[in-house]
Amino acid sequence: MNPLQMIDGLPDYGRIKAADVLPALTAELARCRSQITKLLDQPEASFTNLVQPFETLQHRLARVFAPVAHLNSVTNSTELREAYNACLPLLAEYQAEVGQNLQLYKAYEKIQATEAEQLSDDQRKVLSFALRDFRLAGVHLNDHDKARYTQLMQELSTLQARFEENVLDATRAWSYHVTDSHELLGLPDHLIERARSAAVERQLDGWVFLLDYPNYQGVLTHADSQALRRAYYTAWSTRASDQSPESSQYDNSNIMSDILNKRLQLALLLGFKNYAELSLATKMAPSTQHVLKFLEELARNYLPGAKKEFDELQQYAGSPLNAWDVAYYSEKLSSERFQVSEERLRPWFPLPKVLGGLFEVARRLYGLRISEEPGISTWNSDVRYYSVKTALNTDVGGFYADFYSRENKRGGAWMGEITNRIQLSTHQALPIANLVCNFTPPAPNMPALLRHSDVVTLFHEFGHTLHHLMTQVDYPSLAGINGVPWDAVELPSQLMEEWAWQPSVLPLLSGHVETGDPLPTEELDNLLRSRTFQSGLAAVRQLEFALFDFKLHAEFDPGAIGEVARVLSEVRALVSVIPAPKFNRFAHSFSHIFAGGYAAGYYSYKWAEVLAADAFSAFEQSDIFDQPTAQKFLNEILSRGGSCDQMQAFIAFRGREPDIGSLLRKDGFAA
Numbered sequence: 001m002n003p004l005q006m007i008d009g010l011p012d013y014g015r016i017k018a019a020d021v022l023p024a025l026t027a028e029l030a031r032c033r034s035q036i037t038k039l040l041d042q043p044e045a046s047f048t049n050l051v052q053p054f055e056t057l058q059h060r061l062a063r064v065f066a067p068v069a070h071l072n073s074v075t076n077s078t079e080l081r082e083a084y085n086a087c088l089p090l091l092a093e094y095q096a097e098v099g100q101n102l103q104l105y106k107a108y109e110k111i112q113a114t115e116a117e118q119l120s121d122d123q124r125k126v127l128s129f130a131l132r133d134f135r136l137a138g139v140h141l142n143d144h145d146k147a148r149y150t151q152l153m154q155e156l157s158t159l160q161a162r163f164e165e166n167v168l169d170a171t172r173a174w175s176y177h178v179t180d181s182h183e184l185l186g187l188p189d190h191l192i193e194r195a196r197s198a199a200v201e202r203q204l205d206g207w208v209f210l211l212d213y214p215n216y217q218g219v220l221t222h223a224d225s226q227a228l229r230r231a232y233y234t235a236w237s238t239r240a241s242d243q244s245p246e247s248s249q250y251d252n253s254n255i256m257s258d259i260l261n262k263r264l265q266l267a268l269l270l271g272f273k274n275y276a277e278l279s280l281a282t283k284m285a286p287s288t289q290h291v292l293k294f295l296e297e298l299a300r301n302y303l304p305g306a307k308k309e310f311d312e313l314q315q316y317a318g319s320p321l322n323a324w325d326v327a328y329y330s331e332k333l334s335s336e337r338f339q340v341s342e343e344r345l346r347p348w349f350p351l352p353k354v355l356g357g358l359f360e361v362a363r364r365l366y367g368l369r370i371s372e373e374p375g376i377s378t379w380n381s382d383v384r385y386y387s388v389k390t391a392l393n394t395d396v397g398g399f400y401a402d403f404y405s406r407e408n409k410r411g412g413a414w415m416g417e418i419t420n421r422i423q424l425s426t427h428q429a430l431p432i433a434n435l436v437c438n439f440t441p442p443a444p445n446m447p448a449l450l451r452h453s454d455v456v457t458l459f460h461e462f463g464h465t466l467h468h469l470m471t472q473v474d475y476p477s478l479a480g481i482n483g484v485p486w487d488a489v490e491l492p493s494q495l496m497e498e499w500a501w502q503p504s505v506l507p508l509l510s511g512h513v514e515t516g517d518p519l520p521t522e523e524l525d526n527l528l529r530s531r532t533f534q535s536g537l538a539a540v541r542q543l544e545f546a547l548f549d550f551k552l553h554a555e556f557d558p559g560a561i562g563e564v565a566r567v568l569s570e571v572r573a574l575v576s577v578i579p580a581p582k583f584n585r586f587a588h589s590f591s592h593i594f595a596g597g598y599a600a601g602y603y604s605y606k607w608a609e610v611l612a613a614d615a616f617s618a619f620e621q622s623d624i625f626d627q628p629t630a631q632k633f634l635n636e637i638l639s640r641g642g643s644c645d646q647m648q649a650f651i652a653f654r655g656r657e658p659d660i661g662s663l664l665r666k667d668g669f670a671a
């Protein structure tokens with residue numbers, strides 16, 4: 001049997017082949033369609049005989065495709081990419097067809113009108129959530145417009161995948177060959193070793209540097225050679241653009257305009273003024289003006305501090321700084337001031353020790369027991385699988401952890417779902433997640449050694465993982481992170497980061513790789529003091545991304561030329577502190593908004609940061625492992641998924657609406 005169609009338990013990754021993908025999806029889509037027809041043929045539709053089975057069939061479909069999407073991200077090959085791409089239009093077609101199924105919509109409406117009184121809160125929310133999505137899918141459109149909607153969705157899905165492929169291919173197309181060892185000065189040994197191995201693989205002398213994120217970040221921060229830093233900065237910030245001679249065949253310029261234009265057409269079709277408005281229809285933030293005011297207010301609060309930080313850095317360097325010098329001198333200034341160097345602290349953070357500490361935090365907060373399960377079939381021998389149980393030994397779910405950077409693996413870190421929780425008479429499953437990072441792989445016979453920022457990333461993704469796993473919602477459309485607005489979904493993850501910064505937690509996370517000693521008190525104090533270093537510069541950078549994304553989707557004019565550049569320069573004039581060189585084309589690889597779900601939603605990071613800082617202040621007021629506070633967070637937010645109104649849930653936990661003061665204080669900016 002096709003391994004992708006075996007949906008009970010964990011996927012058998014060892015057996016999945018690219019050739020299985022299309023047959024599995026085609027069969028499952030056919031099954032869904034025939035089931036829907038049967039459901040709608042019933043004489044009297046009810047929550048039990050229609051909504052529940054529909055939840056089940058959507059759950060099954062997601063489960064069949066989840067391993068495919070996941071493998072495409074972590075083991076991208078030509079065959080798999082082709083198979084995956086062949087599925088995208090089929091899925092988009094099915095989703096549009098379901099979303100625009102007038103008979104199904106009418107049945108849901110009728111169930112809401114006749115049964116609402118007898119249903120539970122969660123069941124009512126399942127209905128209202130589905131009805132909202134039907135309307136957003138254009139169920140009310142005439143046949144001509146419905147066809148147009150379907151076409152736009154398919155085109156967008158293809159364009160967004162192309163955008164991402166171009167970024168990946170452009171990244172792969174670039175490498176930097178070093179033959180003079182002087183060019184390596186300042187670089188950490190592990191980067192030099194990787195570059196040496198890459199050269200050996202290619203049968204070249206010297207060192208070959210590839211353009212993955214650890215390399216880029218390592219070079220910009222540590223290379224004494226300004227030429228090397230500039231080369232890396234240029235390559236990274238011109239990926240998939242007209243400015244990149246190595247990768248001009250991957251130029252995303254036209255794809256970006258096409259994506260923006262089609263998003264606008266879609267919004268207009270559904271009766272919105274622009275795509276930003278459509279994006280907010282499913283978010284916690286109430287209006288486009290509200291979001292812009294929120295971002296501008298934060299910018300006003302951070303900008304003077306950020307300018308001061310940059311002036312101070314230039315003074316320290318003794319000359320005006322280029323974009324490719326900033327990370328380098330910042331690292332020097334910070335290590336001088338705090339005696340902290342991210343690289344120097346690595347030996348204190350071996351991955352196994354960090355994981356032990358992380359799991360201990362999860363035990364103290366929520367009573368969880370997390371243990372590695374041997375012998376699980378995975379996609380790479382470095383991948384681990386962990387089961388999660390409650391203090392009473394009840395199964396909660398599990399997650400795969402794929403920690404290291406590899407060729408053919410998408411950059412960044414993320415949590416993804418393999419299956420969501422479902423507890424209905426027709427089908428039961430516990431949630432399974434993927435926790436993916438891109439840490440520098442370990443040297444032979446050593447554990448991987450993390451930077452503290454990697455530890456924070458791990459806590460962040462683990463926060464998402466908990467959100468997915470700890471859900472108590474029985475209906476998959478609202479369980480875990482499903483149905484949670486984008487601007488609230490980063491609350492549990494950013495909140496979790498806070499524990500990676502606590503003086504009482506760091507000794508649990510650190511143990512020197514040779515001696516086992518925890519991070520010495522002095523190092524710990526310096527690390528904590530360094531947290532707010534350049535927090536203003538970091539904030540305005542995020543605000544620049546957020547404002548660029550939001551204004552672009554609120555203002556895009558398909559008749560004008562150079563809209564992306566226009567919006568970018570307007571936003572930079574407003575919030576940018578570090579001058580960007582003319583050739584910089586960061587937008588061309590800004591996958592979050594062009595290929596991913598953050599379109600007109602990048603502001604969500606800041607929005608959720610405000611929520612998270614304010615939520616953590618509740619723990620700080622008592623004790624960071626305070627049980628009543630942890631239980632309240634679990635009951636009101638973490639376990640509720642999309643089944644509640646997010647603002648009401650926050651108020652139930654915190655006793656009031658979120659306040660930006662907690663975040664400003666955390667960043668060292670008095671409110």
Ligand SMILES: [Zn+2]
Nearest residue numbers: 460464490493
């Ligand atoms: Zn996140």
